[in-house]
Amino acid sequence: MLGCLSLPRVHPRGPVGAYRPTSFPCWNFDPSPIGPRNYAAASSIFSNSVESGRVGGSQSPKLRGVTIRLPSHTSSYSVPCRNEDKALVDNSNIGIGNGAADLIGSRKSKELSFSDHVTGLLARSDYRRADSGEEREAIYRLRYTAYLREGAISADSSGTFSDAYDETDNAYLFGLYVDNQLASSLRLSAASREQPDFPSLEVFPEYLQPELDAGKVLIDSTRFVADERLSRVHRGLAYATLRLCMVAAEYFGADYLLAAVRAEHQAFYRRAFDLRVICKSRPYPLLAKPISLMMVHFPSAAEELYRRYPFFRSSTSERRRLFERRLSQADLDPAVSAKPTAPQAARTFVQIDATGLTGQ
Numbered sequence: 216m217l218g219c220l221s222l223p224r225v226h227p228r229g230p231v232g233a234y235r236p237t238s239f240p241c242w243n244f245d246p247s248p249i250g251p252r253n254y255a256a257a258s259s260i261f262s263n264s265v266e267s268g269r270v271g272g273s274q275s276p277k278l279r280g281v282t283i284r285l286p287s288h289t290s291s292y293s294v295p296c297r298n299e300d301k302a303l304v305d306n307s308n309i310g311i312g313n314g315a316a317d318l319i320g321s322r323k324s325k326e327l328s329f330s331d332h333v334t335g336l337l338a339r340s341d342y343r344r345a346d347s348g349e350e351r352e353a354i355y356r357l358r359y360t361a362y363l364r365e366g367a368i369s370a371d372s373s374g375t376f377s378d379a380y381d382e383t384d385n386a387y388l389f390g391l392y393v394d395n396q397l398a399s400s401l402r403l404s405a406a407s408r409e410q411p412d413f414p415s416l417e418v419f420p421e422y423l424q425p426e427l428d429a430g431k432v433l434i435d436s437t438r439f440v441a442d443e444r445l446s447r448v449h450r451g452l453a454y455a456t457l458r459l460c461m462v463a464a465e466y467f468g469a470d471y472l473l474a475a476v477r478a479e480h481q482a483f484y485r486r487a488f489d490l491r492v493i494c495k496s497r498p499y500p501l502l503a504k505p506i507s508l509m510m511v512h513f514p515s516a517a518e519e520l521y522r523r524y525p526f527f528r529s530s531t532s533e534r535r536r537l538f539e540r541r542l543s544q545a546d547l548d549p550a551v552s553a554k555p556t557a558p559q560a561a562r563t564f565v566q567i568d569a570t571g572l573t574g575q
Contacts, residue, residue: 333451334526336393337555340455342537345388345400351381354390354400361440367502378414378501380437385410387463387538388438391456393449399441399456405467405538406433415475419494419508423473431470434463434513454487454524458555459537461520461527464513466534472516474509475499484509487524489516529555 345351355375362368362376380386385406391399404413408427413435416423426433439456446452460472474484477496484490489511496505521527533555 329451330525333454333524336449336451336455337458337526340391340393340398340555342459342555343390343392344537345390350390351377351388353397354388357390357397357400357442358438358440360443362502364443367504369503376501380404380412380414383410383412385412389459389537391452391459393445393452396445397442398445398449399452400438401436401456401459402438403459403463404435404437405463405469406435407431414500415473415508418475418497418499418506422493422508422510426471432467433471433473434460434467434469435473435475436460437475453483454526455555457487458527458529460488461517462529462534462537464517465529466538469513472511472513475506476509477504478507481507481509488520526555 343350345354352375355377359368359371359374359376363370368376381388381402383404385404387403387405389401389403390397391401406413406416406423406427408430411427413433414437415435416427423433436457436459439453441452441456449455463469464472472488472490474488474490476484481490481492490509491511492507493510494508496507499506
């Protein structure tokens, strides 16, 4: 009799690792800590062994191998399951085959870990703080396309979507460019008792106002959108984009990270940042779909998040270039760009030219 084996949750609408275009990440990759020891324990139940990403032997015709993408601390492992369990992984990108010969990548070069994949994506990317009208316009169009596609807003002749919080002094609007193409965008609001204007406070005042009154610093992440095509190509795009939350938290000395998300996206934020639901969904300004509030105490969660996802780390130089506004030639409305400084990624630097600060 086969033992009970817990598989990562497979989103019914798309493949593992796929990212459907959405204003908040509908992320199907499950990076929960399923370590090799769990699979080693599972292998003791079966006659087939789990070794180096392959199912050893094929004594039982009732068993098939399932290749599962694991988080950064493992490679790909294969575990046997009954044929009738195949339905659990239908509509997914999990490879199913009779024995090791049919497993995805079994005869190819070793797959990169998820952490390595995101680090590689960051090396090809740069964050650009959208201070210029042109860059903001591009982000507003990306927002509009994503929100309209998922039915969160109605059609508008302008083809753009923005709100008053884009213009507050404590708001930072970023675009993530992959190979010089706008792939995603995120707005961060650094809120404090001195600068209390941020979107989530308007919707969840009873939960957030006491924190401001107590002198806490909050990083509120909103308006996360991604390009439809590029989000399918780059499975780590959501993590690469939301890494900015960690960079901001370090720069501002944040006490809490916030995320205003739809109910169906809570699982991703719980896995990615250990965020917990503070308030159930309620109406949100300008959006047709209700939004819930999630929060995590950053000083308590940071060490584990950095251990789990080393690419979340940043340098002091990167933080300053992204969030410091007292830069030379500020009167010229510069565009600020920075290469991520996650491990193995290209170093961060900017070049001053006649139009301001631009990343190279």
